[in-house]
Amino acid sequence: MEGVRLLADSGKGRDFLDAVRPGRFLFSLVMSYTETCRIPGITIAGANPDAMQFTPPADAEYLHYGHCKVIEQIPMTPDGKPTPGLLTRAALESAGIPHLAINAGSKIVPQLPFVETGLQPGRDITSEDAMTGDQLTRAVDYGRMLGMRLASLADCLVIGESIPAGTTTALAVLQALGFEARVSSSIPENPIDLKNKTAAAALERLGSKKPRDVVAAVGDPMIPLVAGMLCAASKVSRVMLAGGTQMAAVLAFASSMGFCEENAAVVTTSYVADDPTANFAELMRSVADVPAAAVDPGLHKSKHAGLRAFAEGFAKEGVGAGGSIMSYMLHTGGSPEKFLNAAETEYQRLTLQ
Amino acid sequence: MEGVRLLADSGKGRDFLDAVRPGRFLFSLVMSYTETCRIPGITIAGANPDAMQFTPPADAEYLHYGHCKVIEQIPMTPDGKPTPGLLTRAALESAGIPHLAINAGSKIVPQLPFVETGLQPGRDITSEDAMTGDQLTRAVDYGRMLGMRLASLADCLVIGESIPAGTTTALAVLQALGFEARVSSSIPENPIDLKNKTAAAALERLGSKKPRDVVAAVGDPMIPLVAGMLCAASKVSRVMLAGGTQMAAVLAFASSMGFCEENAAVVTTSYVADDPTANFAELMRSVADVPAAAVDPGLHKSKHAGLRAFAEGFAKEGVGAGGSIMSYMLHTGGSPEKFLNAAETEYQRLTLQ
Numbered sequence: 001m002e003g004v005r006l007l008a009d010s011g012k013g014r015d016f017l018d019a020v021r022p023g024r025f026l027f028s029l030v031m032s033y034t035e036t037c038r039i040p041g042i043t044i045a046g047a048n049p050d051a052m053q054f055t056p057p058a059d060a061e062y063l064h065y066g067h068c069k070v071i072e073q074i075p076m077t078p079d080g081k082p083t084p085g086l087l088t089r090a091a092l093e094s095a096g097i098p099h100l101a102i103n104a105g106s107k108i109v110p111q112l113p114f115v116e117t118g119l120q121p122g123r124d125i126t127s128e129d130a131m132t133g134d135q136l137t138r139a140v141d142y143g144r145m146l147g148m149r150l151a152s153l154a155d156c157l158v159i160g161e162s163i164p165a166g167t168t169t170a171l172a173v174l175q176a177l178g179f180e181a182r183v184s185s186s187i188p189e190n191p192i193d194l195k196n197k198t199a200a201a202a203l204e205r206l207g208s209k210k211p212r213d214v215v216a217a218v219g220d221p222m223i224p225l226v227a228g229m230l231c232a233a234s235k236v237s238r239v240m241l242a243g244g245t246q247m248a249a250v251l252a253f254a255s256s257m258g259f260c261e262e263n264a265a266v267v268t269t270s271y272v273a274d275d276p277t278a279n280f281a282e283l284m285r286s287v288a289d290v291p292a293a294a295v296d297p298g299l300h301k302s303k304h305a306g307l308r309a310f311a312e313g314f315a316k317e318g319v320g321a322g323g324s325i326m327s328y329m330l331h332t333g334g335s336p337e338k339f340l341n342a343a344e345t346e347y348q349r350l351t352l353q
Numbered sequence: 354m355e356g357v358r359l360l361a362d363s364g365k366g367r368d369f370l371d372a373v374r375p376g377r378f379l380f381s382l383v384m385s386y387t388e389t390c391r392i393p394g395i396t397i398a399g400a401n402p403d404a405m406q407f408t409p410p411a412d413a414e415y416l417h418y419g420h421c422k423v424i425e426q427i428p429m430t431p432d433g434k435p436t437p438g439l440l441t442r443a444a445l446e447s448a449g450i451p452h453l454a455i456n457a458g459s460k461i462v463p464q465l466p467f468v469e470t471g472l473q474p475g476r477d478i479t480s481e482d483a484m485t486g487d488q489l490t491r492a493v494d495y496g497r498m499l500g501m502r503l504a505s506l507a508d509c510l511v512i513g514e515s516i517p518a519g520t521t522t523a524l525a526v527l528q529a530l531g532f533e534a535r536v537s538s539s540i541p542e543n544p545i546d547l548k549n550k551t552a553a554a555a556l557e558r559l560g561s562k563k564p565r566d567v568v569a570a571v572g573d574p575m576i577p578l579v580a581g582m583l584c585a586a587s588k589v590s591r592v593m594l595a596g597g598t599q600m601a602a603v604l605a606f607a608s609s610m611g612f613c614e615e616n617a618a619v620v621t622t623s624y625v626a627d628d629p630t631a632n633f634a635e636l637m638r639s640v641a642d643v644p645a646a647a648v649d650p651g652l653h654k655s656k657h658a659g660l661r662a663f664a665e666g667f668a669k670e671g672v673g674a675g676g677s678i679m680s681y682m683l684h685t686g687g688s689p690e691k692f693l694n695a696a697e698t699e700y701q702r703l704t705l706q
Contacts, residue, residue: 024506026506064498098502098505098506099502100502102466103469109469109471111471112495112498113455113468113469113470113495113498113499113502114468114469115466115467115468115469116456116462116466116467116468116469117466118462118464142465142466145417145465145466146466149451149452149453149466152451153379153451153506153507154506
């Protein structure tokens, strides 16, 4: 397939893509939060530290309405680069793929109907446990219930996330579980030292290396909820995890609970897969026996600097962009050129507002 | 079809049932609340006045888990007759029909993932407006968004409700809109005088006869949310309103906004359709040009007094029982006898707990 690269388990990857191609897609966006995002310099998923908490609901609103309600403009970096949700919206709208938002501990709720789980925001992993054991159990249980319900409504359940600083909590979880992880970042100059220092501080508090205890201590609410969704949904339908290194943490935790590997795949953008500061492909091969693919959105060819920025390392992935573009290509047969067209139309619509 | 009676527009009714038979069903339960239920004697949808507020989330939990979390036992009348949700659960589980819960102003939320709308509980219509204009607008708008999303996931969206005293608010809305309405009741001795007095007291406060103003003043949050769902969903898919006289109020309001009548139908139990204190069939013919059908669950033949009670006038309908049984019959080809079997198995499971 043009613009698509299979990274791990390429035979299985082809089988997965062929199997989901003719079916019904359903995209779900998991909104979450970790206080870890308040550590200065760790993320730019928001115009400033106070804006971060609005990013997940604003991403959900933008996918739904084409504009935001909880904030004035769509989420962007401090210097005005748009949320990767732009790519997600262009893909889902062009392909007519239905989507819904799930709240897994976002501090702010979106102004639209969304699925509520009652989960609390994750706490700063450098100073305390991300969540209690009860909250972890709820996240996994509710994730399972949701996964089962949603999988019965689609042939391919696509799961994306929006959680500022989520790559840092993912890094801590992966390191604690013994994986050589280098995670990607929304920032072109990946603040690797700061992330590693943050993860190291979190790991110092760790008493147990059991996956459950690790996720509760140094993870975030998105990880166990999506892991629960994957475990239940992969039993009855196919599941595409739409994300980068954060989904490696989900897979690592889900593996400890058991899920149906034949029915799962991870899809990200080529910007994450090619990020030399991260090790996406290698990491995917080590955490679970599921296919991984990278899709090239072709944004380096865009006439708009705001879109070329994604290809130059800004944002790279998030809001399920990679998986959404893959779903668009599978569902409509559209080429990367056609997608670029859709993304440019959406970008122009936004900048003319 | 055995056990099914077409009440209004029988030609269209047959077409509707034939059209949805081979498709995918999705059941949604709208949980709501009106303080009107605290008027002594107006409803028995709960063991006592304080228990009423737990009935909608408990119904949702029972459908999902087979038991409740917010209360110990499943919702029942003061003398121990079970919620009509028993019929809904037996039907949906036997047919493998997916379902989800939507919160439209319930005072208590269920312990499971549900769709949140942020609507407030309805106020007592004898003393104040049920909701503000803003809340009404939100209910219709969010209903539309939900209807569109859910309709894209199913060929037939079935909508049921759980709101104690909902027939009284429906009566007030229907009367205010000029319909000769006699509504059914969860009580064998329908407290008609009390309901009429309540509606009359509510109507006295009415300044405007515009449908929007009427629903905001003397309705409940379920009515505009479901009307919004119907308007949007009927444009892209088929919608089965699963309820009795309350759905007449929904249809009357939806008619004022415009919806696709060819894609809508109302289905209730024969216990509501045959209720001599109500005028379901006549009312349906007058409020909108949509087919109506009654399904006979055959519970008079049950060996269990608790199930025969439904045929003797207790509860009669609610939690989308009639529409769920119809969906079961269409989806599985099951006869009324087979449904009775499923209901008895569920009843036995509950009473052995």
